[in-house]
Amino acid sequence: MTTPVISVQGLRCRYGEFEAVRGIDFDVQPGELFALLGTNGAGKTTTLETIEGHREPSGGVVRVFGQDPRQDRSIRRRIGIMLQEGGFAGDLTVRETAELGSALTARTSDVDESLAAVGLAGRREVRVRQLSGGERRRLDLALALLGEPDLLFLDEPTTGMDPESRSATWDLVRGLLARGTTVLLTTHYLEEAERLAHRLAIMHEGRIAVSGRLVDVLAAHRARISFDTHRDAVLPPLAGTAEVTGTHVEIRTPDLQRDLHALLSWADGHLELSGLRAHHASLEDVFKGVREEVLVA
Numbered sequence: 001m002t003t004p005v006i007s008v009q010g011l012r013c014r015y016g017e018f019e020a021v022r023g024i025d026f027d028v029q030p031g032e033l034f035a036l037l038g039t040n041g042a043g044k045t046t047t048l049e050t051i052e053g054h055r056e057p058s059g060g061v062v063r064v065f066g067q068d069p070r071q072d073r074s075i076r077r078r079i080g081i082m083l084q085e086g087g088f089a090g091d092l093t094v095r096e097t098a099e100l101g102s103a104l105t106a107r108t109s110d111v112d113e114s115l116a117a118v119g120l121a122g123r124r125e126v127r128v129r130q131l132s133g134g135e136r137r138r139l140d141l142a143l144a145l146l147g148e149p150d151l152l153f154l155d156e157p158t159t160g161m162d163p164e165s166r167s168a169t170w171d172l173v174r175g176l177l178a179r180g181t182t183v184l185l186t187t188h189y190l191e192e193a194e195r196l197a198h199r200l201a202i203m204h205e206g207r208i209a210v211s212g213r214l215v216d217v218l219a220a221h222r223a224r225i226s227f228d229t230h231r232d233a234v235l236p237p238l239a240g241t242a243e244v245t246g247t248h249v250e251i252r253t254p255d256l257q258r259d260l261h262a263l264l265s266w267a268d269g270h271l272e273l274s275g276l277r278a279h280h281a282s283l284e285d286v287f288k289g290v291r292e293e294v295l296v297a
């Protein structure tokens with residue numbers, strides 16, 4: 001078995017009396033993108049900061065490239081970090097900021113290449129304070145990419161970006177993954193995780209509520225079929241359960257193909273299933289499930 005790039009075992013973190021992270025386990029394998037998701041205040045940033053070596057755990061073990069990130073500073077050379085807030089000096093230009101970032105990293109780096117990778121080559125001489133929110137995020141990313149790190153931490157990387165920049169950023173991340181970079185991503189954009197993640201964990205109140213390969217996590221949740229039909233229609237036998245509200249029918253099913261086939265055969269020729277939609281569970285469904293379970297518990 002390969003050594004994980006990140007290994008987290010029984011991690012606990014406290015702020016005084018308050019335990020923000022309550023015993024979590026996960027690992028991140030070389031070349032994969034692991035998404036750490038969760039509700040507000042779930043403990044993602046605390047976990048990230050601990051893995052980055054900025055915070056001492058109150059319990060458990062964290063290893064990065066097999067080393068303790070608090071003890072072994074040499075691993076920092078292999079890590080790129082895109083924080084939530086870059087905290088740039090507004091008077092510096094984009095190029096000066098990147099050059100400063102390059103001087104601070106212990107890795108040899110090509111400033112122009114990093115700026116070009118995030119689409120800021122044409123904005124090199126612009127002062128940071130004149131950048132839009134989305135452009136600042138791209139500058140944050142350019143700094144994290146300096147020196148081609150083996151492990152990249154992306155904390156809410158596309159916040160404030162327009163759809164085009166977001167899509168370009170996703171392509172960039174896919175390119176990094178194809179080159180073997182390992183990525184730990186936190187994001188509130190579930191679509192972002194759905195498009196990029198190989199594996200993921202969803203945190204809630206300091207614990208991991210759901211984790212696994214993206215495909216397995218989605219497959220473990222029921223698919224949805226919805227449509228409108230006339231009020232008195234009697235549905236055929238289905239594998240899933242149906243909820244009928246007036247003319248609207250909403251079905252949650254463990255067997256999308258079978259139930260869709262049953263419905264289409266049933267309706268064939270004499271009923272219109274208007275607005276028919278059928279789709280596998282999305283991460284949003286999984287996320288809602290985490291919240292609902294917590295409310296029920």
Ligand SMILES: Nc1ncnc2c1ncn2[C@@H]1O[C@H](COP(=O)(O)OP(=O)(O)OP(=O)(O)O)[C@@H](O)[C@H]1O
Pocket residue numbers: 015018020038039040041042043044045046047
């Ligand atoms: N410096 C601090 N002192 C006390 N409590 C803190 C501190 N930083 C974070 N917390 C608390 O710890 C919990 C976890 O916070 P954390 O920032 O790790 O969550 P998060 O999952 O990143 O949240 P979000 O998605 O809202 O950014 C929250 O309840 C938060 O209020």
